[in-house]
Amino acid sequence: MTDFLSTGTLPDEYRDLALTVRDFAQKVVAPVSAKHDAEHSFPYEVVAGMAEMGLFGLPFPEEYGGMGGDYFALCLALEELGKVDQSVAITLEAGVSLGAMPVYRFGNEKQKLEWLPQLASGRALGAFGLTEPGAGSDAGGTRTTAVLDGGEWLINGSKQFITNSGTDITRLVTVTAVTGVSNGKKEISTILVPADTPGFVAEPAYNKVGWNASDTHPLSFTDVRVPEENLLGERGRGYANFLRILDEGRIAIAALSVGAAQGCVDESVRYAREREAFGQAIVRNQAIAFKIARMEARAHAARTAYYDAAALMLSGKPFKKQASIAKLVASEAAMDNARDATQIFGGYGFMNEYAVARHYRDSKILEIGEGTTEVQLLLIGRELGL
Structure with missing residues (x-):
């Protein structure tokens, strides 16, 4: 390799x-x-x-x-x-x-x-509170509200699946909230909420399939008050601004996914060279070698995709489509490589102490977080005028 x-x-x-x-x-x-x-x-x-x-x-x-x-x-x-x-x-x-x-x-x-x-x-x-029980991919379904009252934002509502929201060093959560109605549509803004604000609670952490060492909580806001100056950006632009953040974040998630895909390749190469069956290392089995070769091809193609998206972003050129492509192919590469690596490891691949087993459990969320696979296909199609 x-x-x-x-x-x-x-x-x-x-x-x-x-x-x-x-x-x-x-x-x-x-x-x-x-x-x-x-x-x-x-x-x-x-x-x-x-x-x-x-x-x-x-x-x-x-x-x-x-x-x-x-x-x-x-x-x-x-x-x-x-x-x-x-x-x-x-x-x-x-x-x-x-x-x-x-x-x-x-x-x-x-x-x-x-x-x-x-x-x-x-x-x-810091954490970003966007997703709600009824507002995931449909972020416009936000129900958390923020009302101006005496120079303060009065926030009520809940969020879910929020990363880094309940650690001992969490200091800030930026929250999307409905701050009014404009032309019959919800006006969504973003507001900075310090983690020690009364009424803000990080509820007990989730029991997840993977990413077990990552901090993820549902959040509740009960009559939370923060100064009016804690509005982040222009009022009513919270949703639009966060879409920009998601576009950038998809490149980062693609990079993480490439790492997972490559990690599965590296672990599989090492194991296939050491593991013997029927008197020889299993890497001598062409079926194994071909499987690993395909895994390497996936990782390389996905890496090229996120490099391309990042280059466009840093040059100030439009990159929405390329970010979605990178996130799509990289997250699928991570999941496919994790599945193949687990197969190569056999029974050992089903044991949690092995890295490939953790990748198998961890990688699925890469096809969901920061825009599901289906959302990426929708965005790519829109960029093509479909």
Whole structure:
């Protein structure tokens, strides 16, 4: 198997970053992944290590406490982390693209100076409260309300499936809420809610199929009051703004998915060389070799797709279609590779202590979160004029 980074196609600074994160993933993340997965425990020590490396600040300017990098640098880090532990990777992805990025993209200077240094440092996590029981893919079905009352927003409602919303270091949740009605349509805005605000509760964590070391909670808001100045961006533009955040986030999820797909390849190559059956290593079996070759092809094609989408985004060109394509093919590659890797491992692939078993459980959500497969097909079709 050819190491993609060794081909020299990446500029040195990107390649060096990827190799540094790869080393961290192998030496720090991988040894504790099975433990945190089994215990459903949040890996605070791993997050602290990522914070020390500056990973949470990768795409933000130094003036806000960031590393002065870009979104592609974040994607490279997510790919390397995704190879060994999707829970750790999604903690970083959500902390940056959903927690901090809305403040960076749409916040005023006061909001940026107050929140970004905390979030970019990794010492604090932010979350984005969009999904509700009746408003997932149909985000326009939002029922959470925010009413101005005496210079404060009075917020009532609930959210579900919110990542990074209940950790000991969660400091901020940005909430979409109905703030009025305009031309017969709901006016949806986004509001910053500090995690210690009275009336805001992160309910007990979910018992999930995968991503067991990732923090995910339903949230409730009961007469939550925050200052009127906590409005993030223009009133009534909350839904539209978040669609931009989702477009970017799909590239990041694609990168994470590529990491998962490549991790399955790497584990399968290693196992097939070591495992013997009928007097020879199973890699000598052409059926096994072909299966792994197809897995590698999927990972490579998906990587090319997210590289393309990221390049368009960073150049300021339209990238919505390419982001959806990348998210679609990469999430399917992760799921297909996890299935094939589990088959190659046989009975061992069904044991949770093996990385491929965790990838098998973890990868399904990649076809659902930040826009389901069906939503991506819908978006791609729209971009084609269908």
